[in-house]
Amino acid sequence: MLRYLDVQTVISLIRKTGVEKSLSLLADYLADDFKRWNEFHKSPRAACHSPQGVIEVMPIADGQFYSFKYVNGHPGNTAKHLPTVMAFGVLAETETGVPILLSEMTLLTGLRTASTSALIAKHLARRNSKRMAIIGCGAQSEFQILAFKAVMGITDVVAFDLDAKAIEKLQRNLAGTGVTIKAASSAREAVKGADIVTTITAAKAKQAVLTPDMVEPGMHINGVGGDCPGKTELHPDVLRNARVVVEYEPQTRIEGDIQQMTGNFKVTEFWKIITGAEQGRSDDQQITVFDSVGFAIEDFSALRMMNDLAKAADAGTALDLIPDLADPKDLFALLTKGA
Amino acid sequence: MLRYLDVQTVISLIRKTGVEKSLSLLADYLADDFKRWNEFHKSPRAACHSPQGVIEVMPIADGQFYSFKYVNGHPGNTAKHLPTVMAFGVLAETETGVPILLSEMTLLTGLRTASTSALIAKHLARRNSKRMAIIGCGAQSEFQILAFKAVMGITDVVAFDLDAKAIEKLQRNLAGTGVTIKAASSAREAVKGADIVTTITAAKAKQAVLTPDMVEPGMHINGVGGDCPGKTELHPDVLRNARVVVEYEPQTRIEGDIQQMTGNFKVTEFWKIITGAEQGRSDDQQITVFDSVGFAIEDFSALRMMNDLAKAADAGTALDLIPDLADPKDLFALLTKGA
Numbered sequence: 143m144l145r146y147l148d149v150q151t152v153i154s155l156i157r158k159t160g161v162e163k164s165l166s167l168l169a170d171y172l173a174d175d176f177k178r179w180n181e182f183h184k185s186p187r188a189a190c191h192s193p194q195g196v197i198e199v200m201p202i203a204d205g206q207f208y209s210f211k212y213v214n215g216h217p218g219n220t221a222k223h224l225p226t227v228m229a230f231g232v233l234a235e236t237e238t239g240v241p242i243l244l245s246e247m248t249l250l251t252g253l254r255t256a257s258t259s260a261l262i263a264k265h266l267a268r269r270n271s272k273r274m275a276i277i278g279c280g281a282q283s284e285f286q287i288l289a290f291k292a293v294m295g296i297t298d299v300v301a302f303d304l305d306a307k308a309i310e311k312l313q314r315n316l317a318g319t320g321v322t323i324k325a326a327s328s329a330r331e332a333v334k335g336a337d338i339v340t341t342i343t344a345a346k347a348k349q350a351v352l353t354p355d356m357v358e359p360g361m362h363i364n365g366v367g368g369d370c371p372g373k374t375e376l377h378p379d380v381l382r383n384a385r386v387v388v389e390y391e392p393q394t395r396i397e398g399d400i401q402q403m404t405g406n407f408k409v410t411e412f413w414k415i416i417t418g419a420e421q422g423r424s425d426d427q428q429i430t431v432f433d434s435v436g437f438a439i440e441d442f443s444a445l446r447m448m449n450d451l452a453k454a455a456d457a458g459t460a461l462d463l464i465p466d467l468a469d470p471k472d473l474f475a476l477l478t479k480g481a
Numbered sequence: 482m483l484r485y486l487d488v489q490t491v492i493s494l495i496r497k498t499g500v501e502k503s504l505s506l507l508a509d510y511l512a513d514d515f516k517r518w519n520e521f522h523k524s525p526r527a528a529c530h531s532p533q534g535v536i537e538v539m540p541i542a543d544g545q546f547y548s549f550k551y552v553n554g555h556p557g558n559t560a561k562h563l564p565t566v567m568a569f570g571v572l573a574e575t576e577t578g579v580p581i582l583l584s585e586m587t588l589l590t591g592l593r594t595a596s597t598s599a600l601i602a603k604h605l606a607r608r609n610s611k612r613m614a615i616i617g618c619g620a621q622s623e624f625q626i627l628a629f630k631a632v633m634g635i636t637d638v639v640a641f642d643l644d645a646k647a648i649e650k651l652q653r654n655l656a657g658t659g660v661t662i663k664a665a666s667s668a669r670e671a672v673k674g675a676d677i678v679t680t681i682t683a684a685k686a687k688q689a690v691l692t693p694d695m696v697e698p699g700m701h702i703n704g705v706g707g708d709c710p711g712k713t714e715l716h717p718d719v720l721r722n723a724r725v726v727v728e729y730e731p732q733t734r735i736e737g738d739i740q741q742m743t744g745n746f747k748v749t750e751f752w753k754i755i756t757g758a759e760q761g762r763s764d765d766q767q768i769t770v771f772d773s774v775g776f777a778i779e780d781f782s783a784l785r786m787m788n789d790l791a792k793a794a795d796a797g798t799a800l801d802l803i804p805d806l807a808d809p810k811d812l813f814a815l816l817t818k819g820a
Contacts, residue, residue, distance in 0.1 A: 148801040149820040161816055188527045190542040194576045197547045199538045203529040208536045212549070212571065214578025220809045224577055228803045232551065237533045238563055239553025248804050252812050284813035308810070315813050462487040464567045465587050470559045471647070473591050474623035474654050477500055481488040 145458040147245040147448060155451045156253070162292040162319075164447075165285070168257040169264075169293050171443040176261075179413035181205065182439060184390065194218055196370075202438035208234045211247055211441040215370065217346055225281075227251065233445040243449045244461060247441065252282055254444040255436055256289035258389070259364045263338055264294055265415050265422050266387060266430040267362035271337035273298040277329045277351050277375075278343035278367055279308035284315050286340055286366070291321055299323045302332040330356055341375045342366040348402070350377040357383070362423075363431045368399035376431070378402045384429040387412050389437040398433040409433070484797040486584040486787060494790045495592070501631040501658075503786075504624070507596040508603075508632050510782040515600075518752035520544065521778060523729065533557055535709075541777035547573045550586055550780040554709065556685055564620075566590065572784040582788045583800060586780065591621055593783040594775055595628035597728075598703045602677055603633055604754050604761050605726060605769040606701035610676035612637040616668045616690050616714075617682035617706055618647035623654050625679055625705070630660055638662045641671040669695055680714040681705040687741070689716040696722070701762075702770045707738035715770070717741045723768040726751050728776040737772040748772070 147155070156164045175182075187200040195216030202209055213229040220226055229247035234240060263271075274296050276283055283301070290296040301323050303309050309325045316323060326332035333339050333356045341351050344367065352363065357380055368374040376399045386409045388394035400407060412432075414420040423430055452458050465476055486494070495503045514521075526539040534555030541548055550570040558565050568586035573579060602610075613635050615622055622640070629635040640662050642648050648664045655662060665671035672678050672695045680690045683706065691702065696719055707713040715738045725748045727733035739746060751771075753759040762769055791797045804815055 146800070149804045149815070150801065153815055153819055156816060183529045183531075185527050185529065188524050188538065188540050190522045190524065190540055190547055190575075192522075192542065192544065192575045195578055197540075197542065197573060197575070197578050199527065199540055199549055201527050201529055201536075201538055203531065203536065205531070208529055210538055210551070212573075212580070214573070216576075216578045219577055222577065223809065224579065225804065225806055225809045225812070228578055228580075230580070230802045234536060234551075234553070236529075236531045236536070237555075238558055238561065239534055239536050239555045239567055240563065241551070241567075241569070244802075246802050246804065249812065249815055281810050281812040311811060315811070315817065461485070462489065463569045463583075463585050465488045465564065465585065467564055470562065470564045471620050472650060472654070473564070473588065473620040476488070476492055476588055477495060478654065480492055 144241050144461045144463050145243050145452055146461045147452055147458045149246045149249065151457050152246050152249055152448065155448065155455060155457055158455065159451060162288055165253060165257050165289040166292040168253055168444060168447050169261040171447045172257055172261050172440060173416060175439050175443045176413045176416045178204065186393065187438065200438040200441060202442050203236050205236055207442065207446065208236050209442040209445050211438065213251065231441055231445050233449055241464065243445060245445060245448050250444045250448065252285040254440040255282060255366065255434065256285035258440050259286060259340070259366060259432065259434060260289035260293035262387060262412055262432045263290065263362055263364055266432060267338050268360055268426055271296065271362065273300065273336050274338040274340060275332040275336035276301045276340045276342065277332060278341060279303040279312040280342065280344050282342050282366065283312050286342060287316060287321055288319065296338065297321050300326050300332045300336065302326040302329050336361065338362045338364060340364040340366060343375055346373045348372065348374050351375040352380050353377045354379040354383060357429055359427045359429065361429055364434065365399050365431055366434045368433065369435045370397050371401060374399045374402055381431060384431040386431045386433055387415065388433050389435065393437060394433055394435050397435040400433055483580050483800045483802050484582050484791055485800045486582070486791055486797045488585045488588065490796050491585050491588055491787065494787065494794060494796055497794065498790060501627055504592060504596050504628040505631040507592055507783060507786050508600040510786045511596055511600050511779060512755060514778050514782045515752045515755045517543065525732065526777065539777040539780060541781050542575050544575055546781065546785065547575050548781040548784050550777065552590065570780055570784050572788055580803065582784060584784060584787050589783045589787065591624040593779040594621060594705065594773070595624035597779050598625060598705060598771065598773060599628035599632035601726060601751055601771045602629065602701055602703055605771060606677050607699055607765055610635065610701065612639065612675050613677040613679060614671040614675035615640045615679045615681065616671060617680060618642035618651040619681065619683050621681050621705065622651050625681060626655060626660055627658065635677065636660050639665050639671045639675065641665040641668050675700065677701045677703060679703040679705060682714055685712045687711065687713050690714040691719050692716045693718040693722060696768055698766045698768065700768055703773065704738050704770055705773045707772065708774045709736050710740060713738045713741055720770060723770040725770045725772055726754065727772050728774065732776060733772055733774050736774040739772055
């Protein structure tokens, strides 16, 4: 049976589990999968670019499951009252190729990006981190903040956005969650004294949201918005002065903030840190950066979690997307005898 | 709206249109798309191999539509009463990334492979071709024969399979279609005197189903079963003595019968013939070969046709796979306010 989770079913499952609990549970699934990094068949994403945007499929597999996510990126969509990013994904059995789950992933992409940031910060930020600055209060900001609360206990947030209404939306959406969100009047003001700095701005341009003079010793920088060619947020010197961690190096070299650096600029893949193969932070003075772009393994983890949640709750509906053949060698019988 | 066509809906649409009419209509869609070859953004298929098989996504796009097909190949599946090949596909708008059609494609893959073979034979086989030999009477055989009837008027078929029951199944399935199917006791006997030879055997091995001594002057060979690394059907000398036509050269070099030849072995992509950029058959004595492997453009054509048929018949159901956001910048509102 192919189980189908539409948007409302995913919302219901996340609400039933609890948003914060879902984010921390997803961080557990992510940790499990990053620890098994070498068991995965990793492919580059297959991207089709057009003048208006990009459409990608992101496949990955281990011995048990295969997954892919369909995701677009069309900056002009908001003017048409469409989301910039829309996504759905499929989980299949590696041994047979049978698809077992089709799920919405527009919402799940928000969750998995945030849980990945929080998981990686847990391994890189100072242990006593208390305050997070967030630069950019768009569609991802609530997820990021709640993931840092769920995984690291962060409840003290200072937010900045060029659009004051975006900060108000963030404050409104997270009212009653126990997170204090103070509005700053500049990125510089927001960052001052923060333990963790999350940059997650929308402009598709080479920006320097964070410059070296704003960065304090020991900060962890969670750089989320520099995630495709031509879109960066961190000044090159911020990267140069830091220990930089990435998901999957070949992809991040093209899409991440490190696209500004030469090919020999040193980065560390996160799986090496979570497995203990390499050290994380060296001391409380070191500056650490997670250069997030989003990798297929994170969608794999999200689909695996949703499959488990849906099975436990008996949620979703069955789709007849694959024929049930009386004789697998007689496909034509479908046309004469029906499904 | 994302329109969903399940297996039964696709069957109903094909039956309503008529199987042969669907195959010739699809050949028209294919001809339109092959003629626009240079308008397409062509990607290699993204394949995940495992010890049991392969799972692939095959994306392609033009300025209007993007499509991908999910398809597996697991030879051991029949022992588990599962089809060896299962497929589904999505059609989306290139300009926005909005998916508009999700359809079963296990059946459609059978149709599009056959219509492609017939379309290419129409441009390569001798004009007065009357008799087709078919070697291999598996799941694809009925589709191939009906496509050659619909597109080229072929009604005289001689069939061979190592399994006599497979020939009987083929004869039974096509009883009443106006095609005469004579059983041969060997491949050699089937091929003798044929104008067109279709090879479509299942064994994943380097075979020589067709050897040079079996090939007569002027024959067109429709080589369908040699379609992945390690799986060939034509003796190298059959290829050496023929004009060889392929879909998309970079893919066929890896997957087709020409995997047996060196990289400089001359082949012609079909779009050059259908656009008149290159000559097809030179004379009635030339031997022509279509080395079929299946390319994404064919799935694109099939999805485009099904989208038109479904729209005209108002068929299928709507899926809520993509959220409808009141404010595209406020994704989190889904969790607080619902879809």
